[in-house]
Amino acid sequence: MVHRILIVTAVAAEADSVAAGLGPDAPETAPETAWEPLSLPGGLALRRHAGGVDLLVGGVGPAAVAAATGTALAHASLTGAGSGTPYDLVVSAGIAGGFAPHAPIGTVVVSGAIVAADLGAETPDGYLAVEELGFGRxxxxxxxxxxxxxxxxxxxxxxxxxxxxxxxxxxVTGTAGRAAELAARHPAAAAEAMEGFGVAEAAAAYGVPVVEIRAVSNAVGPRDRAAWRIGEALDSLRQAFALLGPAVFMNPTVFVEAK
Known part of the structure; x- marks a missing residue:
């Protein structure tokens, strides 16, 4: 069964780790020729893998990545056969801050939910999510x-x-106070990043399932660059996609059953 997955990262380093994890098209294929480059409107560049995966660098922050993801989904709808987008799943992927004790550095977080943590209003009685204001999600x-x-x-x-x-x-959270506030409001949350909700909004507009996968590079809290382990997180992301590629993303039987 034909299937295709769209994976969206914020920056090229994250996309490179995902690509390295998913590997070349076939064992005999040289890594530098394993992915086919494709141009999208707006100057966006897509990498296409013969195993059914498209990889897009969408930019930093929810607005930029929502626009980029929407562009990729719209382009696929216009150029694909039949109606609607040919994608079966959209994945927001990259590195993130982790909330202790749920997600130490190096941990991979699979989203049980993708939450816009600051989409709402501050009031004298506390924070109100956009749903509580009577509009949006x-x-x-x-x-x-x-x-x-x-x-x-x-x-x-x-x-x-x-x-x-x-x-x-x-x-991005940079103080203990802000970290405590978010943890109190979302006690089950394991990670914080800047793109997942933007990707999810674009995917939802096209009726495509979405999930976020993050490798933890630092603890959410006071900004301490010396404690960041970006290289370790990128390697963890690569290892995660080396496992997820053949088992899920390039296995149409598993994925169709999962839907």
């Missing part, structure tokens, strides 16, 4: 039928991971 739940196969593949490869909400913020 701030959460995209991810069903166990999607997270289950991903978790199973990571578990089979002995990759430390957790399934939990991932928060999307427009301003």
């Amino acid at each position: 701030s959460t995209h739940p991810v069903p166990p039928s999607l997270t289950g196969p991903l978790s199973a593949a990571l578990r089979a490869g002995d990759r430390p991971h957790t399934v939990a909400p991932v928060l999307t913020v427009s301003t």
Whole structure:
């Protein structure tokens, strides 16, 4: 069965780790020729893998990545056969801050929900999510039928991971007070990043399932660049996709059953 997955990262380093994990088209294919470059409107560049995966660098922050993801989905709808987008799944992928004790550095977080943590209003009585204001949404739940196969593949490869909400913020947390506030508001959250909700909004507009996969590079809290482990997180992301590629993303039987 033909299937195609769209994976969206914020920056090229994350996309490179995902691509390295998914590997070349075939064992005899040289890594530098394994992915076919494709141009999209707006100057966006897509990498296409013969195994059914498209990889897009969408930009930093929810607005930029929503625009880029929407462009890729619209382009696929216009150029694909039949009606609607040919994508079966959209994945927001990259590195993130982790909330202690749920997600230590190096942990992979699979989103049980994708949450816009600062889409709402501050009031004298506290924060109100956009739903409480009477319009919009701030959460995209991810069903166990999607997270289950991903978790199973990571578990089979002995990759430390957790399934939990991932928060999307427009301003990265840099103080203990802000970290405590977010943890109190979202006690189950395991990670914080800047793109997931933007990707999810674009995917939802086209009726495509979405999930977020993050490798933790630092603890959410006071900004301490010396404690960041970006290289370790990127390697963890690569290892995660090396497990997830053949087990889920390039396995149409597993994915169709998961849907």
